[in-house]
Amino acid sequence: MPDNLPLDFIGFPRLSGHALLSLRGADAAVFAHAQFSSDVTALPERHWQWSAWLSAKGRTLAVFQLLKVDAEHVLLVLADADAIASQLQRFVFRRKVKVEVRSDLIVAGSFTAPEAASGAAIAVDGETLELDVGSDALPRTLKIGPAPAGAPAPDAGFELAWRQSDLRYGLPRLGEDQREQWTPQQLGLDRLNGYSVKKGCYPGQEIVARTHFLGKAKRALQLLRVADGVESGAKVQQNGADIGTVASVAGDLALAVLPLELAEGALSVGGVEAHGVPLLDGLAR
Known part of the structure; x- marks a missing residue:
């Protein structure tokens, strides 16, 4: 393990198939509420929920985690549909929201119980976000933060195990x-x-x-x-x-x-x- 890998990410392999999409601005939560299937305005700050983006015919375009980081910052964790950024931009119109792919951040996971996060509540440690994405039957933790220098390459075996655990929970991974x-x-x-x-x-x-x-x-x-x-x-x-x-x-x-x-x-x-x-x-x- 490289010496310069931050302690926060030791034991947390990067999930290379995951992408992050930031919605930031005074209208970020209102915009997300109008576009996605979950009740974003009712979600407390520093909490997350599952959500989806649907077509006008009610068909699912993407399933993702929606994080309300604060009143003006919504973050989407996309496992399979990072291309929706350009599509979402078409619906911004005059709303005060900036849609941006966060390639400067990584998503990493571990089959361990979280240290501080619980249920829908997000734990914040500096620039790192910790999420509880499991249960007692199958503990899992997700961490989001700045890409560390010298991080090891993603592990294909771990990524397959993570994807299988998603399916075991009934979380669809849509190609x-x-x-x-x-x-x-x-x-x-x-x-x-x-x-x-x-x-x-x-x-x-x-x-x-x-x-x-x-x-x-x-x-x-x-x-x-x-x-x-x-x-x-x-x-x-x-x-x-x-x-x-x-x-x-x-x-x-x-x-x-x-x-x-x-x-x-x-x-x-x-x-x-x-x-x-x-x-x-x-x-x-």
């Missing part, structure tokens, strides 16, 4: 081919408290509310153990018929959108048998 394919209900974002049906308008809100109040959601995420090499978009079959689609993959784990009520019979993906795995609770914020 480009799966964006704009699913409603928040189909992706199980209610398990994460990732959307609101009570706050004001946001893109896709009408579809989300209608599905919620009319009880029309007939599909949801289920975790499967499958053979390595299965790709997102692959069809899940039962009794010779396609019944669902793989939305996220990490090694031999996959999150698939399947009917809420399944018939009797084994599941398969690509002709290989797949087995259901219980999702972990405890990641809702």
Whole structure:
């Protein structure tokens, strides 16, 4: 381990697939509230929540962590969709908010319980933010801060383990081919408290509310153990018929959108048998 690696990040490998998007200005929280699915104005400072950006048709473009650092600073932790910065900029208009990719900061993780953060509360130590992104069943800590000089290269094995832990919690990791394919209900974002049906308008809100109040959601995420090499978009079959689609993959784990009520019979993906795995609770914020 390099001697000049700050103590804060020792034992915290960098998650190279994660990006940070800063919304800063007097209208930052109001802008985020109007664009994203969660209730940003009700979120206390130095707290975070799960959120999503939806299309006008209520389909999910990105799922992310939304941090209210202070009254004029909202920070998004994007695991898969860093390209939304340029798209968001189109909706700023005259609002007092600056949208900026924070390439000067890194996101690092550890499969350990946090030292100070708890639940949705963010712990702040100088320029470093600590987040509790786990539970007693599977402790995890995320740290965000200035990129340290001499930090080791990201570890592919650790990144796969982290991605698999996301899927075990039911957190969808959407590749480009799966964006704009699913409603928040189909992706199980209610398990994460990732959307609101009570706050004001946001893109896709009408579809989300209608599905919620009319009880029309007939599909949801289920975790499967499958053979390595299965790709997102692959069809899940039962009794010779396609019944669902793989939305996220990490090694031999996959999150698939399947009917809420399944018939009797084994599941398969690509002709290989797949087995259901219980999702972990405890990641809702």
